[in-house]
Amino acid sequence: MISNYKQAKAYLESFIDYEKTSDFDYKKSIKLNRVKLLFKQFKIPYQKLRTIHIAGTKGKGSTARFCAQGLAASGLKAGLYTSPHLFDFRERIIIKSPGCQVARSPVSKIRSQMISKRDVARITEDFRKKLNDFKLPEELGKISFFEIYTALAFKYFLEQKVDCAVLETGLGGRLDATNITRAKVSVITHIGYDHTHFLGKKLSEIASEKAGIIKKKIPVISANNFRSAAEVVKKQAGQAASRLFIFGRDFKASNIRLKPKFTIFDYSSGSKKINNIKISLLGRHQVENCSLALTACSLFTKQDFLKKLKTSLADLAPEGRFxxxxxxxxxxxxxxxxxxxxxxxxxxxxxxxxxxxxxxxxxxxxxxxxxxxxxxxxxxxxxxxxxxxxxxxxxxxxxxxxxxxxxxxxxxxxxxxxxxxxxxxxxxxxxxxxxxxxxxxxxxx
Missing domain, CATH: 3.90.190.20 (Mur ligase, C-terminal domain)
Incomplete structure (x- = not known):
């Protein structure tokens, strides 16, 4: 029986962890059908979780954090699931929600809270009991740490009744455990060469894996990618009858001012425009990441919440980003x-x-x-x-x-x-x- 966080952590870490090895066959080891059976055994109604799903090579973590911050700024309770973590794997499961009102401002301070140790222990014990009499078909292989922790995130977000969960893929997209979701918005960040022995040697092959998160008739937001990657994203969005929004074409950032401790820019999407958005993350690439997130939040909420964001985004400063x-x-x-x-x-x-x-x-x-x-x-x-x-x-x-x-x-x-x-x-x-x-x-x- 699991009665505390230490025991829960040991149990979760007993599952094979592909983040700690590169010696495995990606297409044979990572199986979405296994994840579906796992969620069924755990009785997780994952279809009820409204999500924004993010894949890409570079910037997906920052984009996910910008999304969750933006949703919370608009008054929603947002779940945030990212990987890997820096110190504590509870960092992967966070809830952001509107907090206290900032003096003389229409903006609320965002409250950010990791999943508690008690909740990790409680949910893990529930999973342990449900796995006691559960046997996967041999051809589906072994349950991984990432898969069971993804299940934990979904269950927790559903329990907490979040308005939206922002999900960052772990590896690739098409076969990733997070791809069990039918997102309300899909986001593809910059695609480049990484994990090539898993995802493919060609940029088009890597893009195909990332674009595997695209769902039928669900809007897709994409970074301004290299041509070979962009063509794949465009093709897969077209096949899914999904409307495609591309940075630099359908929404833009302009008047970018790069300061020593922050970045300021103007954002526009159609008739919507907001000037002087301030972010603490440095560099032009973070402007694109933030713009992707703003567009995703606008499509998800279907409301003009942009004016609420100036203070909230400036408060976001994940560790280790320049x-x-x-x-x-x-x-x-x-x-x-x-x-x-x-x-x-x-x-x-x-x-x-x-x-x-x-x-x-x-x-x-x-x-x-x-x-x-x-x-x-x-x-x-x-x-x-x-x-x-x-x-x-x-x-x-x-x-x-x-x-x-x-x-x-x-x-x-x-x-x-x-x-x-x-x-x-x-x-x-x-x-x-x-x-x-x-x-x-x-x-x-």
Whole structure:
């Protein structure tokens, strides 16, 4: 019997966790039919949960957070399901709702609450009992951690009677456990090369997996993607008779002002327009992510709520997104973990820290394009470090992909010490490559 959070956590972690390994056959191991049987066994009426569903290579986490923040600002109770997490896997299941009124403002402060330890234990015990006499057909394979935790999120959101749940896909989209939903709005963020040995070597193949979340006659909102990816999204939306809204064509961001600590822009969609939207996340790519979210929220709520957002969006500052950890020495942490997001990181470094000599601390997962990522950053010194996760390269393994003489250390503490030794006025220490690396780094602060 599970009676507390510690026992629940141990039980959940006993299921196979594909986030901690890259050694599996994606199409054989990830099965949506298994998820449907699991939800049926748990008696979860998932069709009743109204959702916004988000897939993509880059920006889906930020877009999901912008969506939940926007929904809460409009007066709705919003569930937010994202992955992976930094410190506590309860971070994956959050409810955002209108909170206290801000003085002299029509806007309410948004209240954000992780699922409680008690609720995790209670729901997990319910699942455990229902799995005791449950046997999956052998051809459907084993239940994964992500699948059972997705079920937990759905059950919790339904119990809490959220008005909308914002769901971020875990891997791909077509076969992802979250794709059990029939969303009210589907969102496709920027598509790039990532998880290529699972999703395909060609951008069109990756796009096909991501666009697998598109449902019949459900509106689709898309980033301004590369042509080969955009054509796939357009084709699949057409086949589903789903109206397609594309950033830069159907809704736009203009008058973008990139400040040292925030970004301001004007948003327009048809006759709707709001000026001077302020967000705390830095970079042009976050303007696009926010615009995707604003359009998704508008379609979901079918009301003009944009004027309520100015304060709410400025309050949103997820950890690890181009986050300045220190000024002396200057240290920036970013969860960039693929070639596309490293391009955005490079652009941000050029914009916010021009002419700084970059000392890069780097570690990443085994399924990443190490050379492609490192080529994006014009570092002066490279420090390779290990990450405490079996899915990630060791620092010694990373050396095989790098020419020259990088510093090699398995310990992020030592890596930071080496970076500080090399630091001079005019330098910047950048830590990036993996969310797992970001989590280990944040624990030192």
């Amino acid at each position: 986050e300045q950890l220190s000024t002396k020495p200057l240290i920036v942490l970013d969860v960039a973990h693929n070639v596309s997001s490293f391009s955005a990181l490079r652009d941000n470094l050029k914009l916010y820290y021009p002419a700084k000599k970059i000392i890069l601390i780097f570690g990443c997962s085994r399924d990443k394009d190490v050379e492609g990522m490192l080529k994006k950053i014009p570092y002066k010194k490279l420090i390779l470090t290990g990450v405490d996760n079996p899915r990630c390269f060791t620092s010694e393994e990373l050396k095989e992909y790098v020419s020259g003489s990088p510093v090699i250390t398995p310990d992020i503490k030592v890596a930071l010490a080496e970076a500080k030794k090399a630091y001079r006025p005019g330098s910047i220490i950048v830590i990036s490559g993996s969310l797992f690396l970001a989590a280990q780094t944040k624990k030192l602060w």
